[in-house]
Amino acid sequence: MIDHWVIRLANKVVKEKGKAIVIAAGITTSGPPHLGTVCEFLYPWALVKELRRRGVDAYFVFVGDIMDAFDSIPTSLREYGEMLEPHLGKPLVHVPDPYGCHRSYGEHFLWETAKIMEKFGVKPDEIVGSNELYSKGFYDDYLVFFAERLDLVKRILEETSLRKLPQSWKDIVLPVCEKCGKIATTRVLGFNLSEGTIEYICDKDVGYTKGCGHKGKVAIRDHMWKLAWRLDWPSRQDFLGVDVEGAGVDHHTRGGSWDTAVAIHKRLFKKEPPIGFKYGFILLRGRKMSKSKGLGDLNYILSLVPPEVLKYFLFRGGLEENKNFKDDPRFLLSLYEEFRNIGLLFEKKAKVKEPGLAKKVYAYMLASESEKASLHVSFTDVLVIYQIYGDWKVVKEKLGFPEEIDKLRTYVENWVKLNIIPKEYRIKFNPTPISKHVDVVRSFAGKLRENMKDIEIHNLVYEVAREYNVNPKELFKTLYEALLGQPYGPRLGRLIVAIGVSKVKETLLKLTEK
Ligand SMILES: [Zn+2]
Numbered sequence: 001m002i003d004h005w006v007i008r009l010a011n012k013v014v015k016e017k018g019k020a021i022v023i024a025a026g027i028t029t030s031g032p033p034h035l036g037t038v039c040e041f042l043y044p045w046a047l048v049k050e051l052r053r054r055g056v057d058a059y060f061v062f063v064g065d066i067m068d069a070f071d072s073i074p075t076s077l078r079e080y081g082e083m084l085e086p087h088l089g090k091p092l093v094h095v096p097d098p099y100g101c102h103r104s105y106g107e108h109f110l111w112e113t114a115k116i117m118e119k120f121g122v123k124p125d126e127i128v129g130s131n132e133l134y135s136k137g138f139y140d141d142y143l144v145f146f147a148e149r150l151d152l153v154k155r156i157l158e159e160t161s162l163r164k165l166p167q168s169w170k171d172i173v174l175p176v177c178e179k180c181g182k183i184a185t186t187r188v189l190g191f192n193l194s195e196g197t198i199e200y201i202c203d204k205d206v207g208y209t210k211g212c213g214h215k216g217k218v219a220i221r222d223h224m225w226k227l228a229w230r231l232d233w234p235s236r237q238d239f240l241g242v243d244v245e246g247a248g249v250d251h252h253t254r255g256g257s258w259d260t261a262v263a264i265h266k267r268l269f270k271k272e273p274p275i276g277f278k279y280g281f282i283l284l285r286g287r288k289m290s291k292s293k294g295l296g297d298l299n300y301i302l303s304l305v306p307p308e309v310l311k312y313f314l315f316r317g318g319l320e321e322n323k324n325f326k327d328d329p330r331f332l333l334s335l336y337e338e339f340r341n342i343g344l345l346f347e348k349k350a351k352v353k354e355p356g357l358a359k360k361v362y363a364y365m366l367a368s369e370s371e372k373a374s375l376h377v378s379f380t381d382v383l384v385i386y387q388i389y390g391d392w393k394v395v396k397e398k399l400g401f402p403e404e405i406d407k408l409r410t411y412v413e414n415w416v417k418l419n420i421i422p423k424e425y426r427i428k429f430n431p432t433p434i435s436k437h438v439d440v441v442r443s444f445a446g447k448l449r450e451n452m453k454d455i456e457i458h459n460l461v462y463e464v465a466r467e468y469n470v471n472p473k474e475l476f477k478t479l480y481e482a483l484l485g486q487p488y489g490p491r492l493g494r495l496i497v498a499i500g501v502s503k504v505k506e507t508l509l510k511l512t513e514k
């Protein structure tokens with residue numbers, strides 16, 4: 001059996017929860033989706049795929065936590081700073097959409113996340129904002145239930161969060177202040193459950209914003225409140241019937257919100273909690289990403305590589321390990337080539353025995369969607385040949401697989417436009433006179449034949465170098481100089497085939513004329 005976390009997790013889920021499974025995921029859409037966001041939907045999606053492959057009825061619900069407070073203005077939205085600033089501390093669903101196309105800031109970024117999911121081929125059965133779950137009254141009974149057991153709830157929170165709460169603490173819920181609209185700054189003073197109201201004061205200073213001092217009451221049925229996160233999570237899991245849900249390691253540390261959720265399920269709801277799984281962070285060049293710093297912009301990364309390559313990157317490793325992504329072109333090229341090679345193995349239905357490799361082939365299967373990936377042409381070749389000819393018709397003639405090339409086209413054009421091609425792949429056919437090894441190059445050119453394959457040309461370089469007793473490395477360098485005007489380049493055989501063998505022959509003979 002393949003030793004992959006998705007398989008192990010699916011085994012556990014089926015064994016403990018049966019054949020109809022609800023998988024939940026959720027994020028606070030407090031800004032543009034970044035690379036770290038993909039964990040939140042790709043890991044559950046991998047599980048959904050594996051369960052469905054086994055004929056399990058898997059239902060995937062994705063929740064946008066947009067009742068959460070708007071706590072910082074992302075760097076990429078700095079130009080809207082003046083407009084957004086007064087809304088700090090309000091629920092994201094009450095903050096205006098800076099782009100004006102959605103009802104709120106929170107909804108804008110929730111739907112932007114949904115669009116990104118679509119790019120990755122991730123199709124939740126349901127995407128819902130937490131505001132809707134609140135306004136439909138799903139949380140009402142939970143609020144009352146917790147309020148009636150305030151002491152026990154407080155004790156569970158203290159034990160599982162490893163934090164002592166103040167004597168007067170009653171903050172199982174965060175009311176929205178009716179005066180200033182903020183949710184981050186309110187404190188509960190008391191409950192009147194027979195009347196169905198929560199009494200609060202808006203007086204907290206949370207660093208990025210301050211309360212207005214207003215003292216008021218909010219009716220439970222008006223839904224201008226949200227439960228504290230540690231209570232919101234298990235409540236939602238309970239009414240959605242969640243069987244399995246993942247979260248980042250930060251939620252799963254000792255004192256983290258997962259421990260609270262489990263305790264609430266067991267000790268208050270008297271039910272078995274969902275199965276949890278925890279995943280590591282995606283680092284970008286070794287650093288943790290954050291929405292506010294605007295690092296790891298997903299749209300940018302997806303303009304450089306197809307989404308399935310990023311999925312493969314995520315799925316090939318362990319679940320809990322941190323994964324270091326680099327938006328550096330050399331890293332992306334080698335990742336792409338690995339993806340392609342593994343994809344070819346998968347396509348051939350090759351029997352792979354070596355465990356590490358088998359795991360990668362399985363990761364490829366999870367990463368690929370029904371639409372076929374471009375496996376038969378190398379990204380590097382397309383990049384090189386496009387630079388030489390600048391004409392997609394010629395690229396297709398030279399490499400074949402026109403449909404695959406069409407799929408890679410925008411990525412290659414972006415690499416060229418953004419000028420991020422590593423120098424050894426940066427090509428311009430640029431015949432340049434040479435001063436060294438002129439006879440050797442001339443002899444090499446004389447031996448080139450129109451129908452030679454790249455590997456034959458490669459071998460010819462060694463042959464001629466031996467014949468003239470020069471270091472093959474030297475000869476390669478000289479040939480690059482002659483063809484490109486620089487001492488390096490992509491694989492010479494491929495390069496010469498790409499330019500055209502007779503054209504190279506003619507060029508080299510002319511350059512070495514006596
Ligand atoms: Zn919008």
Ligand SMILES: [Zn+2]
Binds near residue numbers: 179213
């Ligand atoms: Zn207020």
